[in-house]
Amino acid sequence: MLTRLEVRGFKNLLDTRAEFGPFTCIAGANGIGKSNVFDAIEFLSYLASDPLVEASQRVRGSAGMRGGGVRDLFWDGYRDHERRIDLAVEMLVPAEVEDDLGAAGRLSDLAGVRVEDLTVELNQVREVFTLVLRERGGPRLPARALSVGTLRFLALCVLLEDPGLTGLLCMEEPENGIHPANLPSVMQLVRDLAVDPSDAPDETNPFRQVIVNTHAPGVVQLCDPSDLPLAELAPHRTAEGNSVRARTLLPFRDSWRTQSASRSFSEADVLSYLTAPIGAQLQLPMVLAG
Ligand SMILES: Nc1ncnc2c1ncn2[C@@H]1O[C@H](COP(=O)(O)OP(=O)(O)OP(=O)(O)O)[C@@H](O)[C@H]1O
Ligand SMILES: [Mg+2]
Structure with missing residues (x-):
């Protein structure tokens, strides 16, 4: 520090x-x-x-x-x-x-974002990992479809859950x-x-x-x-x-x-x-x- x-x-x-x-x-x-x-x-x-x-x-x-x-x-x-x-x-x-x-990710209640769950999926063909967010009662969305604010918030959540960082x-x-x-x-x-x-x-x-x-x-x-x-x-x-x-x-x-x-x-x-x-x-x- x-x-x-x-x-x-x-x-x-x-x-x-x-x-x-x-x-x-x-x-x-x-x-x-x-x-x-x-x-x-x-x-x-x-x-x-x-x-x-x-x-x-x-x-x-x-x-x-x-x-x-x-x-x-x-x-x-x-x-x-x-x-x-x-x-x-x-x-x-x-x-x-x-x-x-x-490993775990913290999901929090951002006003306007209704998160059901968050997963990371492997696309075998393209050999890439994609972060996928499922909205409550809504669609499954890949990271590229999420709003800027949601992505920024998620990035901070991931940092928070990484004790190695x-x-x-x-x-x-x-x-x-x-x-x-x-x-x-x-x-x-x-x-x-x-x-x-x-x-x-x-x-x-x-x-x-x-x-x-x-x-x-x-x-x-x-x-x-x-x-x-x-x-x-x-x-x-x-x-x-x-x-x-x-x-x-x-x-x-x-x-x-x-x-x-x-x-x-x-x-x-x-x-x-x-x-x-x-x-x-x-x-x-x-x-x-x-
Ligand atoms: N080598 C240098 N010598 C003197 N001043 C410099 C030098 N390099 C950059 N600066 C000054 O630093 C300023 C940029 O400072 P900085 O990027 O830290 O601003 P900031 O407070 O982060 O502003 P913002 O809120 O807009 O991001 C430049 O406008 C310039 O005046
Ligand atoms: Mg600046």
């Missing part, structure tokens, strides 16, 4: 530090650097097995580009600055590691493809994927950590504020003495994540996630005629 991450000079993460627990949801505006945090974590994981050049080419934004690679990963905010990336992590690792594969899961925008009424179920499922730190990790409590990112008010409202670092801009002085605005991950004030961070955020900083936008029509007309 990744408990602390420090990134300096990677993409737009000039000086970013954050504490992580079993579950974290990074909230923030478009382009602020939420996905770049995932890229930095992914880069580190590639570096564990690949040489620097190969590892950097696998990271989003540099892969597949001629001449792309490490150079594209350096912070490119202003001219004549030091090109240097510092990455530091603190981790908790289990004393023993098991690698069993779980441990380690860190980074997930972009869990709200995508999900109807607002089903957001609480999805967020519960995402949280359930993370290890329960009050119990020892085992088959029923796999040592799994989850970090998601979002800019959806619905997701922010469903998260415990202490699970919610806010991606923001903050004043920063570079090694060359320049004053710039650097991306930072602010913890919620007085939460356990504030211990090693100097700044934090409060409700006032996330008002746009908690209130309706100007001009929003919250009520349908009560009187339609007469």
Whole structure:
């Protein structure tokens, strides 16, 4: 489990530090650097097995580009600055590691999806496995006929039932493809994927950590504020003495994540996630005629 991450000079993460627990949801505006945090974590994981050049080419934004690679990963905010990336992590690792594969799938009650059962069938001729869902009182549907939201939910259910799947899961925008009424179920499922730190990790409590990112008010409202670092801009002085605005991950004030961070955020900083936008029509007309 990744408990602390420090990134300096990677993409737009000039000086970013954050504490992580079993579950974290990074909230923030478009382009602020939420996905770049995932890229930095992914880069580190590639570096564990690949040489620097190969590892950097696998990271989003540099892969597949001629001449792309490490150079594209350096912070490119202003001219004549030091090109240097510092990455530091603190981790908790289990004393023993098991690698069993779980089999069962959890079916849950997504509003609008009436699941009778779920099977995996082998097509002998084409030699492919197909996931087949039978709807209550309805047809048997292969995965390709299922809705995007159903498939996303099912993918999370499968992850949940696999005790062999441990380690860190980074997930972009869990709200995508999900109807607002089903957001609480999805967020519960995402949280359930993370290890329960009050119990020892085992088959029923796999040592799994989850970090998601979002800019959806619905997701922010469903998260415990202490699970919610806010991606923001903050004043920063570079090694060359320049004053710039650097991306930072602010913890919620007085939460356990504030211990090693100097700044934090409060409700006032996330008002746009908690209130309706100007001009929003919250009520349908009560009187339609007469
Ligand atoms: N090498 C670099 N140097 C400086 N900034 C960079 C570099 N590479 C990418 N960026 C910045 O990172 C931004 C993209 O950040 P990222 O993809 O993390 O955004 P995000 O917070 O995930 O946004 P969204 O919510 O829209 O997905 C780019 O718009 C660019 O400004
Ligand atoms: Mg993103």
